[in-house]
Amino acid sequence: MIEDLKALLAGFFTTLRHMGRKKITLMYPEQKRQPAAKFKGRHQLHKYDNGLERCIGCHLCAAACPSQAIYVGAEENDPKAPISFGERYAKHFEINMIRCIFCGFCEEACPVEAIRLGPEYELSDYQRHAFVYTKDMLLDPEKHAPRRQFHADVEQHRGPIGGKPEGEAAVSGAPKGHCDTPTGARTPRKQDL
Amino acid sequence: MNPVSNQPTGATTSMHALSLSTATRTAIQQEVLRYPHFRTALLPSLKLAQREIGYLPPSILNEVADLVGVSHAAAYELTTFYSMLHTKPHGRLAVEVCVQLPCGFCGGERLLKQLEAGLGIKPGETTQDGMLSLHRTPECMGGCHRSPMVRIGDHYVENLTAKADVDALCAELQAGRIPTTKGTLNHDCHPATANANASKKPIEYTPILLPRQPRSTQVSLAEYQASRGYEGLKQALQKQPAEVIEIVKQSNLRGRGGAAFSAGMKWSFVPKAAGPKYLVVNADESEPGTFKDRELMEVESHMLLEGMAIASYAIGCKEAFLYLRGEYVEAGDRMRAAIGEAEQQGLLGKNILGSGFELKIHVFLGAGAYICGEETALLESLEGNRPMPRSRPPFPAISGLYSKPTVVNNVETICNVPHILLHGADWFKKIGPNEKSAGPKIYCLSGWVNRPGNYELPLGAVTFRELIEHWGMGMRDGAKIKGVLPAGISAPIVPADQLDAKLDYEGVAGAGSMLGSASLIVIPEDVSIVRAATRMLEFFRHESCGKCTPCREGTQWLHKILLRFEQGRGEPKDLDLLLSLSNQISGKVLCALGDFATSPVTATIKHFRPEYLAAILNGQGARDAQGTTDWSQRG
Amino acid sequence: MSNLANPTGLSGATTPPPPPPQNPNLVSLTINGKRLTVPKGTLLVEAAKMAGSEIPVFCYHPKLKPVGACRMCLVEIEKNPRLQTACTTPVSEGMVANSVSPNAISGQNAVIEMLLANHPLDCPICDKGGECPLQDNTFKYGQGVSRMQEDKRAKDKAFALSDRIVLDKERCIMCYRCTRFQSEIVGDQALVALDRGGESEIGTQNGESFESPFSGNTIELCPVGALTSRFYRFRSRPWDLKRTPSVCSGCSMGCNTSLHARDGAILRMVARENPGIDDGWLCDKGRFQTLPPVTALGQVTAAEAKQNRPLQPLLRKHGSLQPTTLELALQRTVELLRGYTAVLASPTLTNEAMLALETGLRPMAQQSQFGFLPYVHTPWLLQGKIANLPFAKKIVLLGFDPWTELPVLALWLRKAAQNGGNLVAVGQHNGLFRDSAAWLSVPQDRVGDTTAELLAALTTGKASAPVREAAMKLTCDGPAVLLLHPDLAADASLLFLAQQLAQQLGANGDTGMLGAPALAANARGAQELAPTIASATVSSHGLTGILLLGIDHLVPQSGAKLAVATSRAIEPRSDVEVVLPMLHPYETAGTYTNFTGQRQALLAGGFVGRNVPSDQQLISHLRTALTHRHAGAR
Structure with a gap:
């Protein structure tokens, strides 16, 4: 019987010992953990410093996605009001977040570092259709996404924010040429040689 | 990059000239009827049109295309390929200065600077009144022995060493005239007899190809006949064609255009079956440093004609073509005159010397493309197509011009033929110490x-x-x-x-x-080999036809790297890159131009590597021994 | 990323020579260590395929003359010090060729590196990505690293060559497939190579559009994303496409096609080679203009959204067309067909629909006139096979210009002309003028007289000089082809003359071709399966109601009320009462009969929803509705 009592007390003392120690439990939602730098959460589409979207509608993210969660519809840039840096931009861009497995292949596939998985993880909702995130929600979550999906104070760790497009301004606009009203094309790079 | 010029004889430089004159139209229509196939007339017709208008705007191109019977795009295709055809207006007098090797370091660059100062325009520019334009050309124009020199339309002005001559040239040009200064067309540097330094080893040899040096005027028919001219032809006509081929074969005459293939053997490849056969003489002479065919045609025109007649007889050809580079206008005119003389005397044309053998010779001028010196590209040019080499087989002797059996020979090769027929194969074989490579x-x-x-x-x-x-x-x-x-x-x-x-x-x-x-x-020794190599690659890059990938991309790439070296920007490992790229080009291309383009790179790196390394050391760039960064002080 | 598919070894130099073949028309050789026997004259690159080896190519195409321009197919051949291009080298007895030896591999690596030196890094924005031979060959035969550090060449990008083709000059690798196609196959040399050397590019005469009835084929020929379709631009990626075999509905050639759809929306149509019908080519009209409008969400362009292809039935209520149920729409249609009315059907309906029309619908609507628009009947049914055409030695076209009416047929006739056939065209238009031995250019109403003269020239010799000269070209031996325009065949005397002429030339269906070809897609099917309707002429005067079945456009306004069954957008004109959505032929499973009588299957290449009926289904619905009307009337 003494042994039983001893065992019981040992358990109580273990508990007591831990009562004084610092808790590692976070009192969510009042306290929230800062996600690690490599955390793969909600996607975001990024822009350059000059406001042009990085996404060029190339479909590579859709192709890489193992769950076919991404839909991309590309369109020609209007040279007077280009949306992306280049000939094409994504007119439609949707991710079905229920399908998404947050593997990050889309981020790896993207040649222009447009789509990146960020630190946001509070993505619950009540209706299935709410999980199809449209381009607005992905591009500008502050304005278009539910409030809990955007925290201004949480850092985006991976990849540059903004930045300059590489190389010269590429052609934008519908094909120019003999049979169209010329719509501004790029001046060929001066040959320095 | 495209040095272009042409001398319009018409007075108009108006941008609104929309159609051709009746005279030009008639000339084009005659041209169309002249050749075995109408498409051959396309290039000459474009040149006729450009001669009148000064350049080839779309409406004129369309008109020429319609007259000849090809699509508009086809006419445009040729125009954009050849250096001497322009789609945009140029100065009425376009001055082209050669800066290729050797002219480049023998005064060509100096001349360019002097003309810039004297005419008041930079290379590539035209004067305000549209009269004069100045151009720097990396193409060689066949005046290397009279450098520095310029070409103004159909005319060469050479030996412009003295400042006074350059000043006189500028004065004439500014007055709207093409000068006849003392430097033009004069041979002033030839041995009257054999070797001049007689104390050294003398050579017993009497020239047969250029026996009248230092002469530069044309040898007339009477003169030529007075020195046993056309007797070789007489001899040949008394033999069977197969015999003639055998004689030439026995003589060990090898092609003088560069490939050195046995001429007689090439002739023997022509099938004996009935049907048209063609002889094409390659006078495209565009290799920098080459000017022999020019002299042969300008002076010994009849020797060439006699050789062509013998060769045509041997292979059974009734219609022959003499394809000259577009710049050799003088030579072309002299050849035409000589043909006229010969035809009058029954030495060309129908029933030659009463033998029943007939031969018609077309004098055909190109329009500025080194690649036309490649025999299959030459045939394409004659056919009115974009002159790009063909894959072989089939070889021209089996399927050449218009897909018919064709023999293509160099001018110098053909000029040897009358002498072989006159004096015999054995005599020819004994010229020179080496029987296998016989002749002069x-x-x-x-x-x-x-x-x-x-x-x-x-x-x-x-x-x-x-x-x-x-x-x-x-x-x-x-x-x-x-x-x-x-x-x-x-x-x-x-x-x-x-x-x-x-x-x-x-x-x-x-x-x-x-x-x-x-x-x-x-x-x-004092010339920078890096600059020289860069200049040579500029030539190949400019002349590449663009058909096959390694040459099209490779010549441009090699040139770009060499330019960097010339400017002092590079690393030692770039030399390995240059050699590796050369290896990727050589042996993998469609024609020899690609292979040749790598020689300047590989050979100069092999023998003069330290110069390359010195150029990139401290970014100083290619410098001559005197420390100069360009050749404008030389010559 | 080194040569993934290139094993080293197998030099081939140690294999003993194969024994000589028995047949002098066969050649034995060794490729990559494998011995095989192939017909004499086979190109090494083709022989390699037979040996199971792939030799990479760009400029080589089986239907074009080989040029050896790209150098991608360089192989090592024993006893030859230089690498040779497999595409220009015919096989020879005892040849030992190797495309996997270290030398050959270094050649392949070299060419890829050179091609990529100035090729722009456009893959993400280039339409060809995913179906690009340059990408594929780079993976298989490239070294994986490029050493090009200089500035790349800059040229025009997204250059509109025509209203249907875009050219990106930087991507072009100068393989000349497009220019060779235009000069060898088509003959109009509408596209040429310009400039020289590294500055070379493809183009047309400055300022002119790339106009050729076959220009779309260059999109398929181009091995990179230099020539692309403006209609398809940026719409999809190849891996998202579902591919369905079908037949073109542009004309009665019956060219075989493949429909590519994304999410049910047909985005483009490409050729599906049938050596006996289309030889692998499509004409631009069929390729670009026969496609149904795109309606799938996310795919529609702004212009298309404005057009509104009907996907549900519409009924005019209170002055505008409002959505309704199929029942109500059918009811209204049936009402519309009372009295002096007509049913005009398109000859692009499938055979199944034709039969339903003739035997199902027509008996139930006896008071309505039935006919096809355009009129399809031909009194001289065509005999012969397309496969006969390249061997024809005498070809006569009477008032018929295949270049515009049956374009791919023109390519076959050009082939015949290049094989030594003599083509004599009688009529105002002759797109084959470059290949014609003679062209008697007369207006359509004089074709009859000229035909008579031509016949006379061949029989009695009494004719004017130009006709006699033309007749001279038709006196040789060999198979003959005679084609008469179906509109002219309505003239009985002309028809008789044409038939006499055909007999004079010895034209017959076994070796050649003769007849007045029906021109619309399934016109022959219409004539065979709906003969009464096909031969009927509908008088349009005074009609009170017209049902348009599958016709692309509205008939001129006349006072009749229209019921339109269509797969295209229509203008909501005031006389349109009912709109019935119908599947486009490309969304239908059915059959077509081409002008020679060959029946071919169409499969449904697109999907626009379960509620849109096919042509056959709609006719069946109409029949049912008419049955109810009769039942109700009793």
């Missing part, structure tokens, strides 16, 4: 020698050094030799310590190079 060769000596020019000597009779020192009278200002480019810019440079090699095919091969067309460019 015209060595085009140019560069930094005292007396550049055409030297006719037996093959293998002299070495590099002997030719330079005995006939060329040695180096200017007693300069030392850095190296010699033996076959224009297409063969590896032969450095100074190899110059005792014999000047025949085997001898030069033994020195690690090729004799080719025997166009020897002598480079002095």
